[in-house]
Amino acid sequence: MAAHVKKAFLINKFKDSICFIQRRNRVKTKWASTRAKILASSLALQHFDATYKNYFGKVWPSVRLGMLSEQKYGALMNNFASNANVISTLRSQGCRDFTRERDEHEVSDEQNDCSSTDRIRVNPNIQCFVFPRGDITRFKPARPDSTGLLSYYLLDAASVLSVLALDVQPGQNVLDLCAGPGGKTLAILQTQAVRFLWANDLSGSRTTRLQRTLQSYVPKELRSDDKIRVTSLDGRKWRNMEDVEFDRVLVDVPCTTDRHSLMEDENNIFKRSRTKERQMLPLLQMELLLAGLRATRPGGELLYSTCSLSQLQNECVVEQALRLAQQEMDITARVQDLSSFIRLFSDTFHFAPRPALGELVLPHLCANFGPIYLCKLLRVS
Numbered sequence: 001m002a003a004h005v006k007k008a009f010l011i012n013k014f015k016d017s018i019c020f021i022q023r024r025n026r027v028k029t030k031w032a033s034t035r036a037k038i039l040a041s042s043l044a045l046q047h048f049d050a051t052y053k054n055y056f057g058k059v060w061p062s063v064r065l066g067m068l069s070e071q072k073y074g075a076l077m078n079n080f081a082s083n084a085n086v087i088s089t090l091r092s093q094g095c096r097d098f099t100r101e102r103d104e105h106e107v108s109d110e111q112n113d114c115s116s117t118d119r120i121r122v123n124p125n126i127q128c129f130v131f132p133r134g135d136i137t138r139f140k141p142a143r144p145d146s147t148g149l150l151s152y153y154l155l156d157a158a159s160v161l162s163v164l165a166l167d168v169q170p171g172q173n174v175l176d177l178c179a180g181p182g183g184k185t186l187a188i189l190q191t192q193a194v195r196f197l198w199a200n201d202l203s204g205s206r207t208t209r210l211q212r213t214l215q216s217y218v219p220k221e222l223r224s225d226d227k228i229r230v231t232s233l234d235g236r237k238w239r240n241m242e243d244v245e246f247d248r249v250l251v252d253v254p255c256t257t258d259r260h261s262l263m264e265d266e267n268n269i270f271k272r273s274r275t276k277e278r279q280m281l282p283l284l285q286m287e288l289l290l291a292g293l294r295a296t297r298p299g300g301e302l303l304y305s306t307c308s309l310s311q312l313q314n315e316c317v318v319e320q321a322l323r324l325a326q327q328e329m330d331i332t333a334r335v336q337d338l339s340s341f342i343r344l345f346s347d348t349f350h351f352a353p354r355p356a357l358g359e360l361v362l363p364h365l366c367a368n369f370g371p372i373y374l375c376k377l378l379r380v381s
C-alpha cells in the first residue's frame with residue numbers, strides 16, 4: 001500500500017474509533033445518569049451474601065441477621081476516674097464485667113486439671129461492663145467525675161478482646177499503629193502496665209479525636225511526652241525512631257468495617273467510587289502488618305485485628321505477611337494459639353468455629369458484638 005493511502009486509511013480508522021468511543025460514551029453517560037442508584041449499604045449486603053454465604057454456610061443467616069440488627073456495646077471503665085458509684089449503678093441495672101468470666105473459667109479449668117502454660121495472663125485492671133445475653137438495653141452517655149474525667153467509654157466489647165490478647169506486661173513499650181479514634185488506645189492505658197505508648201494514625205482528624213479522647217479520660221500528668229506520644233504518620237513507612245523497641249504492637253487495620261458498611265451510606269467503602277480503594281485494602285493491611293512486625297522487638301508480640309469477616313482481609317493477609325517477612329526482611333514470626341484465651345469469654349461472645357489462623361467473633365442476635373478478627377503473632381527473630 002502506498003504511503004499516503006496507508007496514512008489516510010489509518011486516519012479514517014482512528015476517526016472511526018473516536019466516533020465509536022464517543023458513541024459508546026454517549027450511550028454510557030445516558031445509562032449512567034438514568035440507572036437507578038443502588039445504595040452503598042445494599043451493595044455491601046450483595047457483596048457479603050455472595051462471598052460469606054459460601055464460607056460460613058449454615059451460620060451465615062444468623063450472622064447476617066446480627067449485623068443488620070442493632071449492635072451491642074460495652075462500657076470500658078475508666079480507672080483514672082472515680083467510678084465506684086457508676087459501677088454499683090451498672091451492677092444494679094444487671095450489667096456485669098465480662099472480663100471477670102476469666103476467673104470462673106480459670107477455676108473450673110484448674111479443677112479439670114487443664115494445662116495453663118499457654119494461657120494469657122489477662123490484665124486485672126481492664127473492666128468492661130455488658131448487659132446480659134439477649135438484653136438490648138443501651139448505656140447512658142458517660143458523665144464526668146468531680147475532676148472532669150469521664151467514667152466509661154462505649155465501644156464494641158469484642159474490641160476489648162484485642163487488647164486483652166495483646167497481654168501488656170508491666171513496664172512495656174507499646175505501639176498502636178492505627179490508633180484513631182482511640183478506643184483500644186484507651187483500653188491499653190487501662191492496663192496500667194504501659195511504660196511508654198506511641199499512638200499513631202495516618203488521619204489528622206482521627207488523631208485529633210484521639211487527643212480529645214485522651215484529654216477526656218486520662219489525667220494530664222499521665223499524658224506527658226515521655227509517657228504517651230500521638231503522631232499522624234503513614235504506618236506503612238514506620239521506622240524504629242528514637243531507638244524505641246516495642247514489646248507489644250497493635251495493628252488494628254482499616255478494613256471494610258462490615259457492620260458499619262451495612263448501616264451507613266455516607267462515606268461507605270462499598271460506594272462505586274471507592275471500589276479501587278476497597279480492592280486495595282488487603283495490600284494496605286499487609287503493608288501495615290509488615291511495618292508492625294518490623295517495629296516489634298524479637299521476642300515481642302503483635303496483635304493484628306480487623307472488624308471484617310473477610311478471609312482476604314484476615315487469614316490471607318496474615319499468611320502473606322508471614323511469608324514476605326521471612327523472605328524479604330529475614331523476620332521470623334509465629335502465630336500464637338488463642339483457643340484457651342477465647343474459651344474464657346465464650347459466655348459473652350460467639351466465636352467462629354476455628355478459622356485457619358486467629359479467632360473471629362461472630363455477630364449473633366443474643367450477643368450482638370463484632371465482627372472482630374484477631375490474630376496474635378510472636379516475633380521470634
Ligand SMILES: C[S@@+](CC[C@H](N)C(=O)[O-])C[C@H]1O[C@@H](n2cnc3c(N)ncnc32)[C@H](O)[C@@H]1O
Nearest residue numbers: 178179180181182183184202203234235252254
Ligand atoms: C479500624 S480503624 C482503628 C480503630 C482504633 N484502633 C480504635 O480502636 O479506635 C483503622 C485506622 O487506620 C487508619 N489508617 C489508614 N491508613 C493508615 C496508614 N497507612 N497508617 C496509619 N493509619 C492508617 C485510619 O485512619 C483508621 O483510623
